[in-house]
Structures are given as structure tokens and as C-alpha cells.
Amino acid sequence: MLPKLFFGYYAVVIIVLSLLVVTRKNPVHSVMWMLLLFFHIAGLYLFLNAEFIAAIQIIVYAGAILVLFLFVVLLLNLREELLIERFIGTWPTALVISVSLLILVIRAIQDMALAPPGNHSVDAIQAETHTVALGKILYTDYLFPFEIASVVLLIAIIGALVLAKRKMRSPQ
Amino acid sequence: MNTILETIIAPGSIDFALAIGIILVKIAVVIAIALLHVAYATYFERKVIAHMQVRLGPREVGPYGLFQPFADGIKLFFKEDIIPAKADKPLFYLSPVIFFIAALTSLAVLPFFDGFVIADLNIGLLFLLAMSSLGAYGIILSGWSSNSKFSFLGGLRAASQVISYEIAMGLSLVGVMIMAGSLNLSDIVRAQHAYPTGVFVIPQFLGFFVFVVAAFAETNRLPFDLPEAESELVAGYFTEYSGFRFALFFLGEYTGMLIMSSLLALCFLGGWTIPRFITDFIPFLSAVPGIVWFLMKVYAFMFFYYWVRATLPRYRYDQLMAIGWKLLIPLALINILITGLVKAWIKGLL
């Protein structure tokens, strides 16, 4: 009962916060709701005994990525920004499509038959702590994707340098 | 984590109430003592710097000016609370609170001596990093919501500075994590005690150096105090704050220094322990309570903070960024590489 209540709280709050993020006119306020949203997501991870992921969620998303968002938002001209309509004219159509998609997904999910759990049960993770369990599996079973991810991150760095740092003059 | 959840799932027992009670008492004690330390840290700073500059420092309130922090507190408490007319009020109210809470929450995972820690998290070190990154929000938002040029510039400077140095600081601690094989701060201290040198500062001298420099930048202290550079930006991000809101920033900053010093003591200097070769040599030192050693280490570093403030001028902003990205981060990465290789070699994996 209590775990369900716990999950229910997080699920409802995450949805409400997401709505607040997209509906606020002031982008700074949106970012702040998003910060709270990230904390709730971290809470959800804790609830799943994934303490390492929860901490990383806060450090990386709340601590670095969202601060950069904020940085960009702060440089906007907020007086103009506040006058712009929050949604473009076609939002009712988008809403209808989204809601029908939602109904479709909910309908399909009802037939979800969960697969048998793998080796990493809650007890197994607790026994060796989440960080150790995650580290071991990342560097053994998932070594290959892990290495690819490092290349993906390198591309992101190159991209930032190429697109932002290069001083280019137009031929004209 | 799970233990907390399990206790909540099966409440009603006396143990549950007792556990919560003990935690609450611990929290109260830690906060009270930490704030007292913070109050006197300001006093010591004024005294230390005064003597370095051949002055006397506060002397009027109480003997040797010892009650000065209380006088300051009372003064700030009763000052008028001024809010700029065009400020974004909710965020203006919120940001000092975020800043202060982030600093205070970090205290929860610090083991002051063996067994005395409010929450003995497996990921204590990551929790500290997470909280220190959260503190950046208080700074940035206060700068923006004040609707003042000085505040805004300070906020922007703080944002980029904190983000940049957070990376260096996190990476500098990775060497410690590798050596201790844990993210739990108590385990890190125990691992140091079991290690031949007794402290990690000797094998981790590179990480130590990076950490110390990054700690100055993270707490916005001289020589990296550009976010509040008084000669350029009045007071930076908290220019528009007065009264008790200003006090929250002030307290938060000094709590941040205290936490950085504690982290340094725990991760590099052996926390509440002293190296075994010292206790083997002078056995009666092992009878000294751990908290004494811990506080000595913390205050030694606090003194270093003041010393640097009294000695060094402020860096230029581009120099600050260059140090962070081009010196500290590569150094920290080299440190990780070396530490990892040595550990693999010791374990016979190479």
C-alpha cells in the first residue's frame, strides 16, 4: 500500500510539474518548476533503490544542464518574451492528437505482461550497494555501449566548438 | 534509502518513533553547532585578517570583541527588509532560502567523528556535490530576480564559475573514490586509516591541489571572488539584499566554507583519525577524541582561507576560466588516470 502511495505521489506531482513547465509564460519560472521536477524524478529513482542514478540526476541535470538553460534564459529579452503567446494557433489539434495517442498507449499498456525480473533484484543491489552493482555491469556486460557513449559525448564537445567557437566571416 | 522506506512501511513501532527522535535531535545539535561555528568563523576572519594587516579587529563588544557575531546578528535581524520595486518577488524571496538550505543540507552527510553522522549515505560524496550544485541556483536567481545590473553580472559570473569548477572538483575527488572504493564518507575515512600513509593527501597530492583551488572558486572566495567583487560590482549577486535575507547569504557562504573544509578533512586528511604511524610513535594521542582532530583539520583549512584572502589579489575573469578548464580539469584527469593505473597494478590486473 505505502509503496503505491509513494509512487502515486511522485507520478502525479511529476505530471503536474511538467504541465507547469510548459505552460508558464516566464521562462525563468519554467526552469524553476523543472528543477523541482528533476528532484521528483530523483526521488522516483531513490524509490527504485537506484541511489547512484538519483544523485547523478541531481548533479548532471539539476546542477549542470538546467543551470545552462537558466543561463540562456537569463540572456533573453524577457519583456518581449512575456508578450509572446505561449502556444501556436494549432494547439487544439495537437491536443487532440496527443490525447488520442495517450488513450492508445493506455489501452495497449493494459495488456502489458511484465517479463521475469533479471539478476539484479532489489536485495542483490542492496547487498553490494547500487554504485558497485552499476559499475560492475557497466564495465562488463555493457562495456560496448559504454564505450560508444564516450564517443557520442566527444561529438557533443566537437559540435559545441565547431558551432560556437569558430569565428567565421561571411563571403559577402 | 531503503531502510528509511522500510521503516515508513512498517510504522507504529516504538523503534520508529525513537529513530525519528534521535535523528531530529542530531539534526538540531548539528545545525546549532554548525551555525555557532559559522558565527565565530566570521569573527576569526576579521581578527585574523586584522592582525595580518597590523590592525586589531573587533574589540568593542564583549572581551576581545567576542560577542561581535551576536551583535551583528541582532543588527541584521532588525534591519529594514528592502525589496527592489521591479524585482521578481517570488524568486527574490526564494533564492537566499535555496542557497542557505543547500548549504545546511550538506551537513547531513558529514561524519564529524566515528559513527556521528545524521545520514550515513552510501553516496555521501555525490550528495555533497549535488547540494553544492544546487547552491548555484540561489546565486543565479538572486542575481536575476533583483533586477539590478550589478546583481545580474554577479549572478552570471557565479553561474559560469560554479559550473566550471564543479567539474574540476568532482574529478579531483574521483582519485579518492578509486582509492577508497566507496562513496560513503565514513568509509573513505576508514579506508584512509587503513592505508599506510594514513591520509590520502600524500598519494593524492594532485587531486588535493585541484580540490583546494576548486574549493576557493566554489565558495566564491578570494582570489576567485569575482561574483561579488566589491570594487567592480558593489556586492555582486546579493547587492540588493538587506537585513535578514542578506544574513542568509552570509551564513550560507560561511557554511559552504565550513563544508568545503570538512570535505577536505574527510577526503584527504583522514577526517577524525590520525595516521597510525603517529599513534604508534606517541600512543597517548589515540585517546584524544576524534572530533578534536577533525575540528583541527577543518580550522587549519579555514585559516588558510583567511590567509589567502589577506594575501592574494583577485584574478581576472578570463584567467579564472583558463585555470579551471585548461589547468585544473586536465590535472584532475591525469590524476584519475594515474590512480586508476596504480590501483589496477596493485590488484594485479595489469
Next chain:
Amino acid sequence: MPEFVMPDLAPVMPEIVMTILALVTLIADIIFKRKETLAILSIASVVLVFFVLFGTPFKTTFNGMFIADGYSLFFKLIFLLNVVLTVLISMRYLVIERVNFGEYYSLILFATLGMMLMASAGDLIVLYLGLELMALSTYILAGFITYDMKSNEAAMKYFLLGAFASAFLLYGISMIYGLTGTTDLNAISEYIILNGLTANPVVMLSMILFAVAFSFKIAAVPFHMWAPDAYEGAPTSVTAFMSVGPKAAGFAVLGRVFLIAFGSVRMDWSAVLIPIAILTMGVGNIVALSQTNIKRMLAYSSIAHAGYALLGIIAGTGEGLASVMNYLLIYAFMNIGAFAVIIMLRTEGFKGDTITDYEGLAKSHPLAAALMLVFMFSLTGIPPTAGFMGKLYIFMSAVYAGYTWLVVVAVIFSAISAYFYLRIVMYMYMREPKESVSLAATPALGIALAITAAAVIIIGVLPSAVVSFARAAVAGF
């Protein structure tokens, strides 16, 4: 905890070599002032990878996450060819656009690495990461001319819609993972069959989400909206690159995921893909009729070609798959060939990307016009060019699989496409030149044109070698 055993690295060798060489190219950028050196270096890298590729054993490694087989080998050849041709046509072009930076070449190599990983992915996680690696590099390449608003727009649209597609893919992956408890393609297929989940709505939903995500990547209607703007705005050499590489990679994963993981629900996914294919051919060919910008026209043409290639997947047979691979290889030659001619027209102060710029080209530059003629014929599918052979094999495999009516539709749209391809030919040969057009011809561009034109004609006349190679490649699938 079982002891860690070093996985067999031999099957991954081409990817490892590619990564190292891409990093070398990145570092060489600091050393060499002349960026042409990097172009040569990257071509040399590709040649080296090519030789490594043929020495690679056909095995799976990393617990089935990476599959080296004939199927992936064939696709990797397309990707490597794509790099060589793209690099050859970009050397002069980058100088003209004043974006002659070394990162360009390493990004192309990294994008190709991503495609190679996609073609070999035996696990959804590797598939996703390979896709992101390819996509991120391509987004950057699309926005490479940072002073040009159109290039920025192209990168932005490509990025936003690509990220959107990735979200669909992840959602599909999470659904199928929740249902089967694995991300391994073969294990998913086995689990679905063993537990009788072929009619489970979650499998259907997941399959549809995959179809949507891959449709974005291959620019199939109705998920094609990014393509015209991205193709038009991106640097022309990058347009050539991304009209071939990512599309082929998209088909590679489409084939593997749908034929292996969702092999047991083939009737359902062909019911999803058939309308997509018809729409793709229809919208691609019909909207291309009204284009005035040649890059935009080729974007719609590229959409239409994705529609034809989908027929081979819908056929669902080994023969169908072989014909898709064959078609994609031919498409690489003819499309990059066409872009090579377009790039030649781009000179200092002259854009040369509207269709009217081709008026009277046959009078001023007969050879360029003749080459363009060959590529346009091939794209239309007129014998004796390779384009005809490619289409022929695809249509045949679809007919054998019982989709005769679909082939009839495809042939009709193919006939419509003749109008806009041949319009360019008409402009070149039957109109008087309005203004004098000079060409930015270089030896590198010449080599690229020679390779593509020769390939288009030789494969058109003697298709059997390529076709039997594709068939052999699919044999072990």
C-alpha cells in the same frame, strides 16, 4: 559476480580502427595547416578500414550486442563509399564556402562510425547509441556554415525533429524491454514467439513506435518534414552525405529490427509500412514537381526513393532485402553523382542551386551536362542506367512476395518522377544559356564524377555482380 572475460575484439576491428583514425584526423587538424591533407587522410583511413573490414570474421561478440555478418558488411561498404565520394566532392566546395575546417572530416568519419555500429547492432542499446552518434555528427555538419541562416535553420530543424524521433525510438525500446526483459534482438524475437505475444497490443505499439522513428531517419512520409529544409540549407556536400548515409543506415536497422525482432509479426508491420511507402512515393514525387531549387527537388526525390526501397522491406524476403541493399548502393552512386555536378556549379559569388541555373548547360559545358543527364536518367530509372536495375530488382522481389498492386502504384509514381528529372535535362539541352556559368572543377571532383558515372553505367549494364554480392550478403542473415 562472474569474472570479466575480455570479449572477442576481432569482429569489431573495423569500428575500432575507424574510431582511432577519426581521432587521428581530429588531432591532425591541429598539426596540418592545409586542410586538403585531412581530406586525403580521411580517404586513406576509409581505405584502411575497407581492408580491415574484409579481414573481419563473421561472428557476434559482446554477448550478441555486435553482429558482424554479410548484411552489415554490405551496408558498411555503402557507408565507406559514401565517405570517399563525399570527401572528394567537398574539398573545393569547403574553400568556396569559407568553412574549410578540419573538424568537417573527423565529423564525417564519426558519423560513419555511427552508421557502421547501427548496421552491426544486435542490441537495441547499441542501435540507439549508434544512431545518436550518427545523428549528432550529421546535425553539426548540417549547420557547418554558421554565418548562413539557411544552414542554421537546416541544422535546427534536423536536430529538433531528429531528437523527436529518438524519443519515439526510446519509447518503443522501453515498451519492448518491459514486455520481454531484454534488449537483444534475437532474444526479443524468441521471447515473443515462446510466450505467444504476437497479438499483444504492447508489441504492436512498440513496433509502430519503431516504424515512426525509423521513418524519420529514412525521411518517409508523414515523417519527412525536416528533409526538404535540411537538405536545402545544409552545405551541398553534407546534403549528398546525409541523403545517402543516414538513409542507408536507417534501412539497415529497419531491416534488422523488423525482420529479426519483429519477424513473428510481419503481417502487422507490413500493414503499417505499406501506407507509409505509398504516401512516401506519392508525396515525394508529386511535391518534387513544383520545386525550383535543385537541392530541394533532390530532397523530395530522396524521399520518393526511400518509398521505393521500402517495398523491398515490405516484401519481407531475403530477396527483398538483397534488392534494398542493391538499390541503396546504386542510389549512393547516382545521388552523389548528381550532387557532384551541383557542387561544380557553386563558385565564388554564384549559388547555382536553382533549376534555371542549368539552362543551356549543354552548350557551355557539354561534359557536365552529359554527366548530369546520366544521373538524372538513373534517378528516373531509365535503362541502361543502374537506377533502372535497382528499381527492377526491388519491384521483382515485391511481385514475388505477392504485392503486385503495390508495384503498379510504384511504377505510376515512378513515371510521374520522370517529369521533374527530365525537366533538368530539357533545361540543359533545349534552352539557351542566360548567363555564363563557370565551373569549379577540380581533380578530386573529377575522380568522384568518374567513379559515380562509371558505376551508374556499369551496374546498369552488368548488374549481376552487385546483385549476387547482395544476395550472398543476405544469405547469412
